[in-house]
Amino acid sequence: MTYYHASSIIFLLLASVVDAGINALEARQTTCQLHTIPGISGGFRDREFVDFSTVKAGEGDVRSFLSNYGITLSNYPVSSTPVAHDFLASNVAFGDGALNLKVNAFTGSSVHSSEIITTDKLKYASVRTVLKSSPVLDIVEGNFFYLNDTQEIDWEILTSTVSKSSACVPAGIWATNQAVIPGQPSTHDIVEVSFDPSADFHEYRIDWTPGVSAFYIDGVQKAKLTTNVPTNDGYWIWNAWSSGDPCWSNGPPVADSVTQIRSIEIFKGYSEVVGNATSDCVSGTSLVPQVALSPSSAIEKSGAVQTVTWNSIRLLLLAGIINSLPWLMDVICTHIP
Ligand SMILES: *[C@@H]1O[C@H](CO)[C@@H](O)[C@H](O)[C@H]1NC(C)=O
Ligand SMILES: *[C@@H]1O[C@H](CO)[C@@H](O)[C@H](O)[C@H]1NC(C)=O
Numbered sequence: 001m002t003y004y005h006a007s008s009i010i011f012l013l014l015a016s017v018v019d020a021g022i023n024a025l026e027a028r029q030t031t032c033q034l035h036t037i038p039g040i041s042g043g044f045r046d047r048e049f050v051d052f053s054t055v056k057a058g059e060g061d062v063r064s065f066l067s068n069y070g071i072t073l074s075n076y077p078v079s080s081t082p083v084a085h086d087f088l089a090s091n092v093a094f095g096d097g098a099l100n101l102k103v104n105a106f107t108g109s110s111v112h113s114s115e116i117i118t119t120d121k122l123k124y125a126s127v128r129t130v131l132k133s134s135p136v137l138d139i140v141e142g143n144f145f146y147l148n149d150t151q152e153i154d155w156e157i158l159t160s161t162v163s164k165s166s167a168c169v170p171a172g173i174w175a176t177n178q179a180v181i182p183g184q185p186s187t188h189d190i191v192e193v194s195f196d197p198s199a200d201f202h203e204y205r206i207d208w209t210p211g212v213s214a215f216y217i218d219g220v221q222k223a224k225l226t227t228n229v230p231t232n233d234g235y236w237i238w239n240a241w242s243s244g245d246p247c248w249s250n251g252p253p254v255a256d257s258v259t260q261i262r263s264i265e266i267f268k269g270y271s272e273v274v275g276n277a278t279s280d281c282v283s284g285t286s287l288v289p290q291v292a293l294s295p296s297s298a299i300e301k302s303g304a305v306q307t308v309t310w311n312s313i314r315l316l317l318l319a320g321i322i323n324s325l326p327w328l329m330d331v332i333c334t335h336i337p
Contacts, residue, residue: 045269138251147234
């Protein structure tokens with residue numbers, strides 16, 4: 001009788017441990033969904049949402065906040081012409097409800113600028129940045145993919161020329177794939193806008209998938225480039241700077257400038273084939289989407305198949321434990337005096 005009770009308790013303990021393990025696995029498997037985007041084949045495993053809407057000026061540590069999302073502050077000089085600029089970590093700060101990228105008024109040496117960059121490389125992504133452009137002239141506001149000068153996709157607002165041309169720069173917001181072969185021309189579109197980007201927040205988005213970079217403002221496609229599309233993994237960068245170049249930024253700026261970012265949303269972990277649940281989900285760092293794009297029905301179906309598989313494994317394991325009960329009792333009888 002005593003032996004029987006001891007083995008029952010051991011059995012129940014083992015069963016619940018096995019069960020908990022399987023439940024954890026199941027949870028991880030079945031929460032895996034691909035985020036799909038209309039018009040794009042395949043989908044994205046991971047979504048990162050960096051929300052600055054509740055931050056307060058002077059409160060909290062920007063560096064550690066961003067590091068939670070795999071983003072760091074840049075701090076390095078750039079020998080641009082005619083005026084050098086440098087990215088200062090101290091020029092990135094929280095404002096009220098936004099991340100502020102500051103560019104200082106030019107004082108004669110280097111234009112103090114600001115930049116943030118992902119720590120990890122990504123290959124293919126949909127990145128949506130909600131920002132309010134600076135009202136100060138002579139600033140370049142970049143939101144872009146970058147590995148090197150031949151693997152780069154830019155969405156750039158030039159505050160001097162966003163709504164009117166200068167002698168050297170036509171009006172509009174620039175959508176560019178830099179040339180993949182050094183010295184060749186880039187592929188670009190200059191998107192005319194009917195609103196003042198410094199008057200309010202708008203979503204600027206790039207969808208980069210094999211062979212295509214598509215550019216959106218507030219969810220509306222404004223440009224689609226299919227040549228010079230990068231093929232290597234690289235970083236995402238957001239910055240604000242000026243080099244005084246009359247054929248690009250203009251300036252240098254005569255007043256302090258602030259570009260405000262309210263949120264950054266990154267879809268990454270691209271999978272060309274929607275429905276390959278084994279390869280897409282088992283590596284599983286996927287999050288349950290907070291704002292789901294249409295989840296792939298194929299993945300949902302294979303999720304069900306996986307649940308069935310896990311239930312079968314659970315049964316087999318339980319059967320194994322029950323079968324080993326006589327052995328367990330034997331062990332207990334031998335070792336408990
Ligand atoms: C950029 O990186 C790619 C991939 O490593 C390489 O093939 C290419 O030569 C690089 N371009 C430049 C300008 O360094
Ligand atoms: C699913 O992924 C595996 C592992 O990456 C691969 O071998 C297989 O060909 C893929 N199946 C389909 C249908 O793409």
